[in-house]
Amino acid sequence: EAQVTQNPRYLITVTGKKLTVTCSQNMNHEYMSWYRQDPGLGLRQIYYSMNVEVTDKGDVPEGYKVSRKEKRNFPLILESPSPNQTSLYFCASSPSTGTAHSYEQYFGPGTRLTVT
């Protein structure tokens, strides 16, 4: 089954304790992206990757890191989480140019993160 998976689905942690949220897709998509969703603010793009070893900042990159060493995986790293990073996080992937479905995004189930 074609899908985007995220782990963990729920995470409660404390300020300053480094954490990683994993994202994996099995559709051979070039493009992957991370979002956070907050009430009243909608989804905002954190980082995106056009392909392996190619990453760039979205609208709200502060406090986050990403890497893209393999095509299927795009982990989100919080080196020193703070309470204002409490949010619902989504990973998404899409094919890039050359198809009728270019940049049609497929989303993972979300990771609810609470930082105390």
Added chain:
Amino acid sequence: KQEVTQIPAALSVPEGENLVLNCSFTDSAIYNLQWFRQDPGKGLTSLLLIQSSQREQTSGRLNASLDKSSGRSTLYIAASQPGDSATYLCASTSNTGNQFYFGTGTSLTVIP
């Protein structure tokens, strides 16, 4: 920076009614526009994708239109059902295809 707005923020309709959800965007230089459905506590499910060269897309009871010149897209839902109750989000893709901008959604309730 692209700004995407969805009006209304919430909508309640009786079952069987046809309805229109609106999405407006400030920068007409988009690659495509996508409509999603989000159920409470769940991820986003893609409903329709309209490429910038297209005017509309249809899937079952759903029809989405795109007018780039006026910066507007609409999602038409025919013969609404209680199972359509969810939040509907639209997202525009930058013309380089690398950044996405979401509206804050319209929360739809269909009353049996």
